[in-house]
Amino acid sequence: MHQRRFKFQQSNGGQLAITLACRAPPEEQAGRTLTWQIGDSNASNNGASEQPADAAGSAAPAAPASAAAAPDLIGLDIWPASIALCRYLAAHPQLTEGLDVLELGAGMGLVGLAAAALGARSVLLTDYEPEVLAHLASNASLNGLQQRCSCAQIDWRAPSQGLATGQRGSWRLVLAADVLYASVVVQPFIDTLLLALHPQGVALVGHQVRRAIVLDPASRLPRLEECDEPLERFKAACAAGGLAVRLLGSRQTCSYVDTDPMVLLAVGWPSAAEVLERLPEPAPNGGSNGSSIRCDGSSDGNANSELQST
Numbered sequence: 306m307h308q309r310r311f312k313f314q315q316s317n318g319g320q321l322a323i324t325l326a327c328r329a330p331p332e333e334q335a336g337r338t339l340t341w342q343i344g345d346s347n348a349s350n351n352g353a354s355e356q357p358a359d360a361a362g363s364a365a366p367a368a369p370a371s372a373a374a375a376p377d378l379i380g381l382d383i384w385p386a387s388i389a390l391c392r393y394l395a396a397h398p399q400l401t402e403g404l405d406v407l408e409l410g411a412g413m414g415l416v417g418l419a420a421a422a423l424g425a426r427s428v429l430l431t432d433y434e435p436e437v438l439a440h441l442a443s444n445a446s447l448n449g450l451q452q453r454c455s456c457a458q459i460d461w462r463a464p465s466q467g468l469a470t471g472q473r474g475s476w477r478l479v480l481a482a483d484v485l486y487a488s489v490v491v492q493p494f495i496d497t498l499l500l501a502l503h504p505q506g507v508a509l510v511g512h513q514v515r516r517a518i519v520l521d522p523a524s525r526l527p528r529l530e531e532c533d534e535p536l537e538r539f540k541a542a543c544a545a546g547g548l549a550v551r552l553l554g555s556r557q558t559c560s561y562v563d564t565d566p567m568v569l570l571a572v573g574w575p576s577a578a579e580v581l582e583r584l585p586e587p588a589p590n591g592g593s594n595g596s597s598i599r600c601d602g603s604s605d606g607n608a609n610s611e612l613q614s615t
């Protein structure tokens with residue numbers, strides 16, 4: 306495991322620093338864009354049943370069919386949308402201050418730990434993969450945030466098993482980064498939001514737009530899909546489930562080799578419409594306040610990205 310240090314510029318001029326033990330070395334992380342070969346025949350399985358391909362479209366080894374058969378370790382890496390979401394939170398600490406926060410699909414916990422460091426009263430860091438959960442707990446300790454953070458297993462496919470009765474409909478702030486990485490995870494994720502969100506609550510979802518590489522049936526040549534299928538499915542399924550979605554920001558990234566846009570979405574019940582409306586937009590261009598949802602290296606001197614890997 307590598308230790309990586311992330312720094313985010315805060316609106317008060319300070320810096321928020323989070324250290325994580327995670328799997329991928331930065332150069333490997335930077336060079337990767339995942340696309341997913343999506344098949345609805347996998348719908349009864351989890352996201353791990355889908356096959357990642359690298360940026361050149363070459364198929365990676367088949368992912369496991371179930372977490373029981375082989376662990377789904379996608380959460381051991383740090384995904385760019387989590388950095389983007391952290392920047393937004395660091396620029397707007399009032400969004401987390403004093404709140405009990407739920408993070409879904411936390412992976413290494415960058416977003417939830419940032420929320421705790423920014424003044425959330427408590428953060429429940431959740432994931433479904435036991436090995437990922439073990440790292441989550443140790444990352445909380447690594448940052449001295451174990452008092453304010455707890456970890457729990459929540460599987461979106463059975464959210465009522467992970468959320469106690471008293472926790473249902475109670476969360477005023479839910480955070481999730483890069484959880485819409487495959488179509489099959491979209492509906493279970495929304496089911497979890499529907500169960501978790503307080504009537505006045507909001508979920509902030511950071512997402513890197515990814516258009517899958519598909520084989521054109523006519524030409525037999527690879528081509529990029531027209532749109533990000535999981536994202537479109539997410540918007541449609543939110544509407545079908547009665548949730549309102551506000552696009553807070555969308556911009557091109559310059560994250561090493563990734564050129565796909567980063568989007569930040571806010572989701573809530575119609576009764577939270579005013580709360581959604583009041584949410585600040587991310588600052589343009591990754592400006593000096595560091596609140597942009599751009600996700601990149603530290604080339605602009607904003608000190609917003611990982612500075613050290615050991």
Ligand SMILES: C[S@@+](CC[C@H](N)C(=O)[O-])C[C@H]1O[C@@H](n2cnc3c(N)ncnc32)[C@H](O)[C@@H]1O
Nearest residue numbers: 380383384387410411412433459460461482483
């Ligand atoms: C692409 S990773 C993103 C991790 C982290 N949020 C980040 O941005 O670095 C997706 C995360 O969702 C979790 N996940 C996938 N399917 C899940 C499910 N059915 N229930 C709960 N978590 C799930 C994975 O274990 C992983 O941690």
